[in-house]
Amino acid sequence: MISTPDGVEVVATGADAAALALPPLLVLDALTEFLDAEGLGSGAISWQRIGEGHSNLTYLLRRGERSLVLRRGPRPPLPKSTHDMVRESRIQLLVKAAGIPVPDIVAVCADDSVLGVPFYVMDHLDGVVITDDEPAGLDTPEQRRATAFAAVDALVTLHGVDVGSGGLERVGRPDGYLERQVSLFSSLWDASTRRSVPEIASVASWLAANTPKSQRASVVHGDYRIGNLMFEHGAPPRVLAILDWEMATVGDPLADLGYFLATYAEAGAATTPLELTPVTRRLGSPSRAELAARYGAATGLDLSDLRWYQALALWKAAVFCEAIYTRWLNGERPGDRFAPTLADGVPALVRESARLIEG
CATH class of the missing domain: 3.30.200.20 (Phosphorylase Kinase; domain 1)
Incomplete structure (x- = not known):
């Protein structure tokens, strides 16, 4: 044993x-x-x-x-x-x-x-996942910039897949996707928490009242971030595989972009429990605005409501992190070193979501 x-x-x-x-x-x-x-x-x-x-x-x-x-x-x-x-x-x-x-x-x-x-x-794939450390060859300012842009480009490619055929049309229901996300995660919060967290309900109400109209349907990964990409060894950065598809569905592609940007560690930005690849704070890494601009130029999508999608991402993350925290409190995740940090981490996610709403 x-x-x-x-x-x-x-x-x-x-x-x-x-x-x-x-x-x-x-x-x-x-x-x-x-x-x-x-x-x-x-x-x-x-x-x-x-x-x-x-x-x-x-x-x-x-x-x-x-x-x-x-x-x-x-x-x-x-x-x-x-x-x-x-x-x-x-x-x-x-x-x-x-x-x-x-x-x-x-x-x-x-x-x-x-x-x-x-x-x-x-x-098994022979590649590298970037979190706390950078692999040799991708640790210069130029390659950091290229790595983040490679992640955006892979997301653009994913969102270009035809979801009307090949079996993907049965994966999810794109109509009403955003409305269902707000409703579902509101109910999940009520079922998952054992405490009161300020602003969780007000953020949910704002999201419901200001839901944008989806511009098109695509595969939505649901947890798209640099830490869920495997890169080939060496420069230039090339995405070898996209990992961890648990939350994937068919819905609004900007939900992925909002999550990617909300979890992207930007120099000078507040930290949250979702900052799992802190190396993107280092010299050379592009800003969130630069990443959004690259995505928008490649897809032609209107990004004027991007703040809503980023707020949704952080609020949803607060809900599923609260479920992890409650399971730990219930003794269902003994020894988990991440779960205790969510006592303060979940309120931090909600505060950051509210800050986005306030502009």
């Missing part, structure tokens, strides 16, 4: 798992049987948790000469309609068929009896 601050993480057998108060995250005998049935590698499994892991969990697996990545949800119980690995994998397969760079999915498991939750397995 492998223990961590949040309980036993990996066990050898199902019998070991059954003896625990909290279910483990990997059960090696069941996982070995599944991988064998799928023809994915051979021999013993070595594993390593990778990524930030605040929501879903990602593991690098090695079996002989095969390197794989497994993605699964957190321990049950899970909030309704969240952490849907089967849906997430299906969307990635659809956008890959449309030419969007994503990892190759090689197996999907909808059977809860294997690991306790559904999961999927991808081929």
Whole structure:
């Protein structure tokens, strides 16, 4: 058994798992049987948790000469309609068929009896994800600027995918997307919180009263930021894959742009819990206004309501971060070092959303 601050993480057998108060995250005998049935590698499994892991969990697996990545949800119980690995994998397969760079999915498991939750397995990609550090070759002012612009260009390409065919037309309902977002997350707040946070209701009311009209429908990633992009090694920056599609749907493309800009760390701007790639504060990185201008020039979309989309992004983030915080308070995320920071982090997100509203 492998223990961590949040309980036993990996066990050898199902019998070991059954003896625990909290279910483990990997059960090696069941996982070995599944991988064998799928023809994915051979021999013993070595594993390593990778990524930030605040929501879903990602593991690098090695079996002989095969390197794989497994993605699964957190321990049950899970909030309704969240952490849907089967849906997430299906969307990635659809956008890959449309030419969007994503990892190759090689197996999907909808059977809860294997690991306790559904999961999927991808081929491992040899690239780099930029968060606290910059890879060699992308650490100059010129390459920092080019990296941020490459992220915008990849978003433009994603939003250019035809959502009227190829299966993507069944992924989401673009009509009324923005209105549903405000209504849904308002209800999620009520179901998720155990406290009163000033301005959460007033921001929701403003968003509902000032909802812009969507200009077109596109694939919406839902968590589009530099930390969810994998780049090739070396310069110039090239996006190897877009990662983490849990929140993807079909809706208003400016929702992605608003989230990207709201979470982009800009020199001199206030920090929030969503600042997961702080290196973009360094010399050479473009401003949010420059990134928005590049996107607008490439798409032809009117960005006059962009402030609304950025406020929506921060407000929504406050809601789903509150759900993480409440699960931690309930003892469902023991050992989570990120969740306690949300005691102050969620109000900070709401304040920043309100500040945007005030202009």
